[in-house]
Amino acid sequence: MRKKISFAGPSITQKEIDYVIDGAKNGFYETFDQHVIKLEKTVAGYLGRKHALATHTGTLALHLSNTSLGLKKGDEVICTDFSWVATAYSILYTGAQPVFVDIDPDTWCIDPAKIRKAITPRTKAIMLVHSFGIPADMDEIMEIAREFKLKVIEDACPALGAEYKGKKVGSFGDFGCFSFHGGKIAVSGEGGMLTTDDDDLYEKAKLYSSMGRTDSKAVFWSDYVGYQYTMANLTASLALAQVERIEELVAIKRQIFKWYEERLKGIDSIKLITEKTGTKANYCYPSILLENQVKTNRDDVLKYFKSENIHARPAFPRMSLFPTLKHRYSNPVAEKVEKRGMSLPSAANISEDDVDFVCNKLIEFIK
Numbered sequence: 001m002r003k004k005i006s007f008a009g010p011s012i013t014q015k016e017i018d019y020v021i022d023g024a025k026n027g028f029y030e031t032f033d034q035h036v037i038k039l040e041k042t043v044a045g046y047l048g049r050k051h052a053l054a055t056h057t058g059t060l061a062l063h064l065s066n067t068s069l070g071l072k073k074g075d076e077v078i079c080t081d082f083s084w085v086a087t088a089y090s091i092l093y094t095g096a097q098p099v100f101v102d103i104d105p106d107t108w109c110i111d112p113a114k115i116r117k118a119i120t121p122r123t124k125a126i127m128l129v130h131s132f133g134i135p136a137d138m139d140e141i142m143e144i145a146r147e148f149k150l151k152v153i154e155d156a157c158p159a160l161g162a163e164y165k166g167k168k169v170g171s172f173g174d175f176g177c178f179s180f181h182g183g184k185i186a187v188s189g190e191g192g193m194l195t196t197d198d199d200d201l202y203e204k205a206k207l208y209s210s211m212g213r214t215d216s217k218a219v220f221w222s223d224y225v226g227y228q229y230t231m232a233n234l235t236a237s238l239a240l241a242q243v244e245r246i247e248e249l250v251a252i253k254r255q256i257f258k259w260y261e262e263r264l265k266g267i268d269s270i271k272l273i274t275e276k277t278g279t280k281a282n283y284c285y286p287s288i289l290l291e292n293q294v295k296t297n298r299d300d301v302l303k304y305f306k307s308e309n310i311h312a313r314p315a316f317p318r319m320s321l322f323p324t325l326k327h328r329y330s331n332p333v334a335e336k337v338e339k340r341g342m343s344l345p346s347a348a349n350i351s352e353d354d355v356d357f358v359c360n361k362l363i364e365f366i367k
C-alpha cells in the first residue's frame with residue numbers, strides 16, 4: 001500500500017527535542033515552572049496581548065474564560081453552530097446556554113448578520129471560532145459587541161498565527177483561546193492557552209485555574225471553587241519550541257494550501273475555503289465543499305481516500321443537533337457544510353507529490 005498521508009501531525013526538529021530534554025532534566029525544584037512562564041510570555045508577546053495563561057487543554061482555556069466572565073444559568077451566549085463540541089460545552093459548563101447561529105459559506109466562521117438576529121435580553125456574550133484557522137469577521141463582530149455591550153470570546157484553538165487586518169487572531173476579544181492538541185499547528189500533545197488584556201479577568205482566570213487558592217488565611221487556603229487546569233512544565237517545554245517556530249509552521253501550512261489551491265482552483269465542482277482579502281489564514285486544516293453538481297457522496301470520498309491510505313476528515317456536524325444541546329435556529333449553511341464539506345490532509349510532513357496524489361484521486365473519484 002502507498003505510504004500513509006496523514007491528516008495532521010507536527011513538525012518536530014532538534015529544537016523541540018532539546019527543549020523537552022531540558023524540561024525533563026531541569027524543569028523541577030526551583031525552576032519547576034520556567035517553561036510555563038516562558039511559554040506564556042512568548043505567546044503574549046507574539047499576539048501583542050498583556051496576559052497569557054497556559055492550561056491543560058484548549059477546552060479548559062475556554063471554560064476558564066467563560067467562568068471568569070461570570071457567565072451563569074439564565075445567560076445566553078451566541079455561538080457558531082459549526083465547531084468541535086468543546087466550543088459549546090465550555091459555555092454549558094457554566095450553566096449558560098449556547099444559542100447556535102449559522103456560518104458564512106465562504107469562511108465557515110460565524111455569520112455576523114445572524115448574530116444580530118439572535119440577540120435577546122439574556123445575551124451576554126459572543127463565542128466565535130476562527131474555523132480551521134480562517135479568521136472570522138472581527139470588525140463586524142466587535143462592532144456588534146460594542147453596540148449591544150456583549151463580551152467576546154475568540155475560540156482560536158486551531159488558529160495560532162492567523163491574522164485579521166494585520167492583527168493576530170485571539171487578540172481581539174475579552175479572551176482569546178488556543179489549543180496545542182497534537183493535531184494543531186503548534187503541538188504539545190494536550191495543551192491550551194488563554195489570553196486577555198484585562199488585568200482583573202486575568203487574575204480571576206489564574207485563580208480559577210489553580211483551585212481558587214489564595215493562601216489568604218493559611219498556606220493552601222482557597223476562597224473560591226476553582227479547578228486544576230494548569231499546564232505541566234514538561235508540556236510547556238514542547239509548546240515553547242513550537243511557538244518560537246510559529247512563523248515557520250504557518251509558512252509550511254500555507255505552502256501545503258497553495259499546492260492544493262494550484263490543483264483545485266479551476267474546478268467548478270469544488271469550492272476551496274480561502275482567506276478573505278485583508279486576512280491571513282494559518283490554513284491549519286485546508287477545507288473544501290463538494291458543490292451540488294457532485295453526485296458522489298462525501299462520505300464515499302472519505303472511504304475511498306482511506307482505501308488509498310489518504311486520511312481526510314468530514315466537516316463538523318451541527319452541534320445544535322446533539323441531544324445535549326437545545327436547538328432554536330435552523331442553520332442551512334452549516335447543514336450543507338455538514339453534508340458536503342471536508343478537510344484535506346495537511347500534516348507538516350506532506351510533500352507536493354502527496355498533494356498531487358490526493359488531488360488526482362479526488363478529481364478522479366468525483367467525476
Ligand SMILES: Cc1ncc(COP(=O)(O)O)c(C=O)c1O
Pocket residue numbers: 057058059060083084086087129155157158178179180181190191192
Ligand atoms: C475549534 C476548537 N475549539 C476547541 C478545541 C478544544 O481544544 P483541546 O482539544 O485542546 O481541548 C478545539 C480542538 O480540538 C477546536 O478545534
